[in-house]
Amino acid sequence: MEIYVFDDTFEGFLTLIFDWYNRKPGSITVSSTKQYHPQAFSQTYFVVTDSEKATRVATGLRKRLSKEAWRALYCTFLSERPEGYEHLFGFAVYVFSGIVQAESNYGNEHVLFVHQMARKVEREKHHMEAFIRFQQTQDGMYYAPIEPKYNVLPLLAGHFRDRYADQAWVIYDHVRRYGLYYDLHSLQLITLDFQQGTNLETPARISEDYHEEMYQLLWKDYFRSTNIPARRNLKLHVRNLPRRFWKYLTEKQVFD
Amino acid sequence: MNFNRASEKLQILADAAKYDVSCASSGGNRKNTNKGLGDSKANGICHSFTEDGRCVSLLKILLTNHCIYDCAFCVSRKSNDIQRAAFTVEEVVELTINFYRRNYIEGLFLSSGIFKNADYTMERLLRIVKKLRLEERFNGYIHLKTIPGASEELIQEAGLYADRMSINLEMPTEAGLKTVAPEKSHEDVKKPLHFVNQHIQAYNSDRKLVLSTPKFVPAGQSTQMVVGATPESDLEIMATADQFYKAYNLKRVYYSGYVPIRQDSLLPSIGTPPPMVRENRLYQTDWLMRFYGFRVDEILDDTHPNLDPEIDPKLSWALRNLHVFPVDINTADYQLILRVPGIGVGSAKKIIAARQFGKLRTYQLQNLGIAYNRAKYFVRCADSPFASKDWQATQIRHFILSSSQHKRQSPQQLTLF
Incomplete structure (x- = not known):
């Protein structure tokens, strides 16, 4: 079985689908460059990303899919899961096979996987919309570090642009090392060079700005006061607010 | 803003507002068209969760906890010896804007004790929402209390700036309300609810x-009932809820388990745990009414005036109506599939979509994400054996309870020693 390797981009993945139809190699396994391990008994085909081919595949898929299913496909791609790529490939082939309304056959394993994975990715996106905490820096910009489970930053852009149209902000994904920067006019992708040894673990006190500190403390005051001790339910608390988010949550930082 | 004073007020006035359980930030549709601050999400967002597991979506505060009323169940009642405080208009606006900018909250939930009179209070609330909307160009969510007895002009103007308005029924029945708050009545609530609904x-x-045409309370109205303070049955509570949903097109009715805050012969004594399981069952019933097509009298009636604390109301209904089951997943209509315990709205829709492509088998149903261990007693798939076992309701109940026992330690369980 041949291994098809693409360059981690969505365009690359769509090109892969194009090349498969072109070369007709039978069944294959799909891998991104990041996850690729050479195997002794399999041939490897490296896909060369080609935006023209990608566009043709995208157009073909969009013609056969509802808006929701197309988004589900993109979300599954953003999950960056190795098995996700396999299922996406299977999903695309199933959709191209000509079955009407293929996307709603939840009895098909690829359709069901894409649907369920997309839900997980959307949930992570929603978690980010809820749990991102901005800190205002000295120059007035609002900064939020994140470490999402899936690569959801592209999905967040519109939400935060619409919401914070009158403030400059940066959301930076520390796992994938890139961020979004809004400068009051447009959005840009950015990469920051953190020096070795920069402490990313604790939310750095970026500014000594009095107001920033004050609002953080007021928010903690509010968070404590709105709790009803007689109803204490830590299990539910942790279920709703999983520990992996605590690192960047202002209200979960211990007073110093 | 002076930090120490703001901090002190925030602690007092958030503490006083927290027994209002409404937290929804949904239903708003304000868009950020003026390059201002904020944008409403139709589904709402919970930005945090407190240690009691409840969501924090809005900055929920009272403008003041000074109050001319003396309702026995309320922390802020006149005769209670507590610290009193009042925010200025500027303080509320500054807190809201700065919390919002940091993505702490979805918006503001503003309520107040009644000071001086209803109009005076409503006028202050109105001033805050106007300043937020007009001066700060704030498009986030605003939930505003309608103050019963305030003039219609003030209420109508407030409706132009708020996303949701609410008035609490407090006690589920008029009789219950009279025992703990003789100065109040359900009529005082119905009038403004009706007025806002008409508008x-x-x-x-x-x-x-x-x-x-400008927006007017786009996220609709809600109300709240305190549960467990007065002796109403679940049937009485849900009948009232149903009546208010229908009469005033309410978006939500909230049920707030009573947390005893002082010793009073009229009310449960201090230390009585809040009826959290009961509250949960009431919400489940509420959902069954709003999304599953159940009528109140199907779930509760004079022979069953209270919900079963051990099992959820849908399962409870199913066990009393075994003649409806098993439901054939491949032929039954949507409404019937919705009534199967363990199948929710999402899975029911998926089942309807998926069965167009061929008969569904058991493994497919399991993969769809339903609670199969619960549903299996009530459904038939393409590969179900022709004659399935004919279990009694008590047996099914026992199977389901014992299979979920490791998750929930029953508080009624007696210890041996």
């Missing part, structure tokens, strides 16, 4: 003709 309908029908 919502009027604005909506105007909008069909004139697109630029």
Whole structure:
């Protein structure tokens, strides 16, 4: 079985689908460059990303899919899961096979996987919309570090642009090392060079700005006061607010 | 803003507001068209969760906890010896804007004790929402309390700036309310609910003709009942809820388990745990009414006036109506599939979509994400054996309870030693 390797981009993945139809190699396994391990008994085909081919595949898929299913496909791609790529490939082939309304056959394993994975990715996106905490820096910009489970930053852009149209902000994904920067006019992708040894673990006190500190403390005051001790339910608390988010949550930082 | 004073007020006035359980930030549709601050999400967002597991979506505060009323169940009642405080208009606006900018909250939930009189209080609340909307160009969510007895002009103007308005029924029945708050009545609540509802309908029908008709309480109205303070049955509570949903097009009715805050012969004594399981069952019933097509009298009636604390109301209904089951997943209509315990709205829709492509088998149903261990007693798939075992309701109940026992340690369980 041949291994098809693409360059981690969505365009690359769509090109892969194009090349498969072109070369007709039978069944294959799909891998991104990041996850690729050479195997002794399999041939490897490296896909060369080609935006023209990608566009043709995208157009073909969009013609056969509802808006929701197309988004589900993109979300599954953003999950960056190795098995996700396999299922996406299977999903695309199933959709191209000509079955009407293929996307709603939840009895098909690829359709069901894409649907369920997309839900997980959307949930992570929603978690980010809820749990991102901005800190205002000295120059007035609002900064939020994140470490999402899936690569959801592209999905967040519109939400935060619409919401914070009158403030400059940066959301930076520390796992994938890139961020979004809004400068009051447009959005840009950015990469920051953190020096070795920069402490990313604790939310750095970026500014000594009095107001920033004050609002953080007021928010903690509010968070404590709105709790009803007689109803204490830590299990539910942790279920709703999983520990992996605590690192960047202002209200979960211990007073110093 | 002076930090120490703001901090002290925030602690007092958030503490006083927290027994109002409404937290929804949903239903708003304000868009950020003026390059201002904020944008509402139709589904709402919970930005945090407190240690009691409840969501924090809005900055929920009282403008003041000074109050001319003396309702026995309320922390802020006149005769209670507590610290009193009042925010200024500027303080509320600054807190809201700065919390919002940091993505702490979805918006503001503003309530107040009644100081001086209803109009005076309502006028202050109105000043805050106007400043937020007009001066700060704030498009986030605002939930505003309608103060019963305030003039209709003030309420109508407030409706132009708020996303949701609410008035609490407090106790589920008039008789219950009279015992703990003789100065209040359900009539005082019904009048403004009706007034706001009429305006919502009027604005909506105007909008069909004139697109630029301003928004009026776009997220609708809600109310709250305190559960467990007075001796109403679940049937009485849900009947009242149903009546208010229908009469005033309410978006939500909230049920707030009573947390005893002082010793009072009229009320449960201090230390009584809040009825959290009961509260949960009431919400489940509420959901069954709103999304699953159940009528109140199917779930509760004079022979079953209270919900079963051990099992959820849908399962409880199913066990009393075993003649409806098993439901054939491949032929039954949507409404019937919705009634199967363990199948929710999402899975029911998926089942309907998926079965167009061929008969569904058991493994497919399991993969769809339903609670199969619960549903299996009530459904038939393409590969179900022709004659399935004919279990009794008590047996099914026992199977389901024992299979979920490791998750929930029953508080009624007696210890041996």
